[in-house]
Amino acid sequence: MPPLEVLLQQAFNGLMLGVMYALVAVGFTLFFGVLDVIHFSHGDIFMLGAFAGLSLTFAWTAAGLTHPAVALCLTFVGAVLVTGLVGVLAERGCVKPLAKAPPLMTLLATLSLGLVIREAVLIFFPRGADPKPFPAMLPGGLFEVGGVVIRYENLAILAIGAACMVALDLLITRTRIGASIRAVAQDPEAAQMMGVDLDRTVDVTFFLGSALAAVAGVLNGLYYSEIHFIMGIMGGVIGFSAAAIGGLGNVYGAILGGLLFGVLQTLAAAFIPRGSEFRDVVAFAVVMVFMVLRPTGILGEKAVERV
Amino acid sequence: MVDLSRQVDRRELLRTGVTAGLGLAAFGLGPSAGAQAKKVVKLSFIGPLTGGTASNGLGGRNSFLLAVAERNADPKSKYRYETIVLDDECKPTVGVQAALKAGSEPEVIASVSHYCSVVAIATVDTMHKLGLPSMVWGAVLPEITYGHQYPEVTRVNGTMINQNHIAADFAVKKVGFKTFSIIHDTTDYGRGHAKYFTEGLEKVGGKVLSVTGTAKDQKDYTAELTKVKAEKPEVIYYGGLTPDGVRVKVQMDKLGVKAQLQGTSGIKSDTFIETAGASAEGVYCFTEGAPTEKLPGGKKFLEAYAKMGFKEPSEAYGPFAYVATHLMIDAIEEVGPDRAKVAEKLKRTKKRDTIIGPVEFDEHGQNIVPLITTYVVQDGKWVVWEDSEYAAGKRELPGLKFRRERG
Numbered sequence: 085m086p087p088l089e090v091l092l093q094q095a096f097n098g099l100m101l102g103v104m105y106a107l108v109a110v111g112f113t114l115f116f117g118v119l120d121v122i123h124f125s126h127g128d129i130f131m132l133g134a135f136a137g138l139s140l141t142f143a144w145t146a147a148g149l150t151h152p153a154v155a156l157c158l159t160f161v162g163a164v165l166v167t168g169l170v171g172v173l174a175e176r177g178c179v180k181p182l183a184k185a186p187p188l189m190t191l192l193a194t195l196s197l198g199l200v201i202r203e204a205v206l207i208f209f210p211r212g213a214d215p216k217p218f219p220a221m222l223p224g225g226l227f228e229v230g231g232v233v234i235r236y237e238n239l240a241i242l243a244i245g246a247a248c249m250v251a252l253d254l255l256i257t258r259t260r261i262g263a264s265i266r267a268v269a270q271d272p273e274a275a276q277m278m279g280v281d282l283d284r285t286v287d288v289t290f291f292l293g294s295a296l297a298a299v300a301g302v303l304n305g306l307y308y309s310e311i312h313f314i315m316g317i318m319g320g321v322i323g324f325s326a327a328a329i330g331g332l333g334n335v336y337g338a339i340l341g342g343l344l345f346g347v348l349q350t351l352a353a354a355f356i357p358r359g360s361e362f363r364d365v366v367a368f369a370v371v372m373v374f375m376v377l378r379p380t381g382i383l384g385e386k387a388v389e390r391v
Numbered sequence: 392m393v394d395l396s397r398q399v400d401r402r403e404l405l406r407t408g409v410t411a412g413l414g415l416a417a418f419g420l421g422p423s424a425g426a427q428a429k430k431v432v433k434l435s436f437i438g439p440l441t442g443g444t445a446s447n448g449l450g451g452r453n454s455f456l457l458a459v460a461e462r463n464a465d466p467k468s469k470y471r472y473e474t475i476v477l478d479d480e481c482k483p484t485v486g487v488q489a490a491l492k493a494g495s496e497p498e499v500i501a502s503v504s505h506y507c508s509v510v511a512i513a514t515v516d517t518m519h520k521l522g523l524p525s526m527v528w529g530a531v532l533p534e535i536t537y538g539h540q541y542p543e544v545t546r547v548n549g550t551m552i553n554q555n556h557i558a559a560d561f562a563v564k565k566v567g568f569k570t571f572s573i574i575h576d577t578t579d580y581g582r583g584h585a586k587y588f589t590e591g592l593e594k595v596g597g598k599v600l601s602v603t604g605t606a607k608d609q610k611d612y613t614a615e616l617t618k619v620k621a622e623k624p625e626v627i628y629y630g631g632l633t634p635d636g637v638r639v640k641v642q643m644d645k646l647g648v649k650a651q652l653q654g655t656s657g658i659k660s661d662t663f664i665e666t667a668g669a670s671a672e673g674v675y676c677f678t679e680g681a682p683t684e685k686l687p688g689g690k691k692f693l694e695a696y697a698k699m700g701f702k703e704p705s706e707a708y709g710p711f712a713y714v715a716t717h718l719m720i721d722a723i724e725e726v727g728p729d730r731a732k733v734a735e736k737l738k739r740t741k742k743r744d745t746i747i748g749p750v751e752f753d754e755h756g757q758n759i760v761p762l763i764t765t766y767v768v769q770d771g772k773w774v775v776w777e778d779s780e781y782a783a784g785k786r787e788l789p790g791l792k793f794r795r796e797r798g
Contacts, residue, residue, distance in 0.1 A: 090617060090618070090621055093617045094614055094617055097611075097613040097614055097617060098614075100613070101611055101613075206441060211446070211702075211703070213440070213441050213442065213443075213445030213446070213449075214445060214446050214662045214665070214666070215443065215633075215634045215637055215662065215666045216666065217665065217666045217667075217668055226645075226647055233646055233647050235645060308610065308611075308638065308641065308642070309641050309645075309668075309670075310637055310638065310641060310666055312443065312634060314442065314443070314608065315610065318608075318610065349611075349614070350611075350613070350614040351614075353614035353615055353618075354614045354615075354617065354618050358604065360603050360604060360605045360606075360614070360615050361577050361604040361605065361606070363606070363614070364606065
């Protein structure tokens with residue numbers, strides 16, 4: 085394989101990773117934008133989304149639903165609803181009661197919640213300790229463009245990821261609830277004075293962020309054909325780092341950060357000597373450099389509006 | 392004059408009679424009373440019960456519990472054996488904590504410990520300091536037994552040296568592969584496999600195109616596999632455990648990497664096949680000892696295991712945990728529940744017939760396993776190579792097919 089083809093293939097690999105990271109990162113940024121909260125169980129919510137999706141595929145199979153496109157749509161809808169609801173409950177149970185406590189308390193509470201979610205999947209999911217095969221629900225097969233191997237399922241994953249991001253953009257910029265989210269992110273007290281229902285807006289934000297994590301979880305299962313109960317640990321750390329690179333509180337920054345992190349990890353593994361051993365080290369070192377040189381992230385200050 | 396001494400003698404006699412009567416009742420007349428009088432001896436099991444390698448850990452734990460249950464049911468046993476089961480999560484720090492917990496209980500006389508090499512090597516010093524006899528039942532890193540002179544640590548399974556030399560010989564001489572790209576996790580386990588496999592290849596003339604270390608529990612291997620794909624190896628050798636092995640194989644197929652996957656004993660689990668699905672077909676790997684079902688005692692073991700109603704399969708190393716437990720109990724029965732004496736006795740184990748074949752320890756307490764078995768995945772099952780349709784020529788290994796297609 086000539087070097088250019090290898091480079092393009094690696095860039096494409098990085099893009100695939102980046103799309104999934106971006107969907108997790110957006111949740112972190114939404115929660116931070118609206119409530120100034122770093123919700124550390126978000127990685128495990130992402131894992132829960134994958135397991136919810138897997139459980140639903142069992143349910144559809146048991147119900148005799150054989151049409152893959154319909155089963156896939158229902159899987160996404162079900163996982164989004166389950167995980168979105170868990171996200172709202174997490175906010176009500178862990179974040180809201182600690183609204184007036186020091187930020188460290190919320191951070192510890194969400195970290196603990198993540199542990200509870202993880203252990204619950206381990207204990208209650210049948211043979212929860214084992215990796216689980218995720219059924220193939222996207223079109224199989226592959227083709228090559230200029231030596232770059234592209235699977236049809238990769239295109240579907242990119243399309244679903246892009247659709248989620250466009251939908252999120254439209255929701256935030258064009259809808260009433262989006263305006264409420266932006267208003268609360270700007271100034272919660274002023275937003276309330278202008279008639280914005282703070283509780284409802286926070287609920288919607290947590291539902292939205294968690295729902296995107298569920299989409300990322302299901303996409304992860306479809307991409308790797310396998311999920312594992314510990315996948316949320318690293319997924320959460322990377323999602324948060326991506327949001328921080330992009331600028332916590334900025335949705336577009338989170339998307340950019342996710343893509344950047346995916347590409348960075350891949351290129352580090354591919355082109356630095358012994359890079360595979362240090363792919364995470366390299367990626368997190370870049371995060372640290374960003375934090376030192378530009379603590380607000382890439383789009384943190386330039387954004388006209390937070391969120 | 393009243394003879395006081397005579398009165399005392401009568402009292403003594405009465406006491407002696409009552410004591411003797413109770414003693415007789417306890418030891419001779421009632422079997423249930425006899426069983427209750429047995430001294431309790433505790434044995435610990437340490438293995439990965441959660442995390443990526445939990446399926447192997449649970450298989451080992453169940454096999455340990457089966458052996459203990461068998462000995463408790465045996466009326467000839469001098470002691471009643473109780474168990475402590477501890478999870479090392481396949482993490483060194485957790486493993487050391489588990490070893491400390493087991494060793495700090497004086498009633499625990501010996502431990503059947505560790506499937507993961509990274510954990511087993513980390514607890515060696517702890518077992519020695521605690522004076523707790525520990526028999527490794529799955530970890531294959533040579534240093535676990537060869538890196539010290541401690542009498543407490545023995546190992547019932549083989550090491551990765553023998554396994555990898557035979558693996559290299561098989562791939563080059565028997566199957567005819569020539570070029571290899573090695574991917575391994577960067578734990579001592581993965582590095583060791585890569586080292587000894589490379590060593591084995593050098594002896595038989597195989598060519599190593601690249602060696603790539605990756606993080607344990609890494610999710611994405613596309614970057615590494617894209618790099619390796621450009622080298623066009625005939626074989627990708629993976630030195631690591633089941634969860635990562637599954638990812639490497641599945642992602643190989645998704646990226647269109649046309650090479651044979653060769654694994655180590657670390658991927659020999661039912662979970663590998665269940666998770667990798669169709670991608671698992673034609674993958675081969677190597678384990679120490681003979682297949683359980685092929686040994687005279689193996690069938691009995693599998694039947695007894697099934698009778699216990701365990702939810703999880705015994706997996707590749709369950710029989711080793713089973714044998715380790717029986718060896719420990721044999722030693723306790725012979726020398727009594729004394730850690731130092733048990734350690735000494737175990738270390739001198741020679742010529743013992745077991746379900747994993749004859750067990751004989753060298754001066755390091757390492758079982759000199761005479762046999763390595765090659766397995767290949769055929770129709771969703773691990774099949775002994777010699778019994779497979781691949782060996783019979785009815786099917787072609789994926790790597791050979793790719794080589795033929797390339798011309």
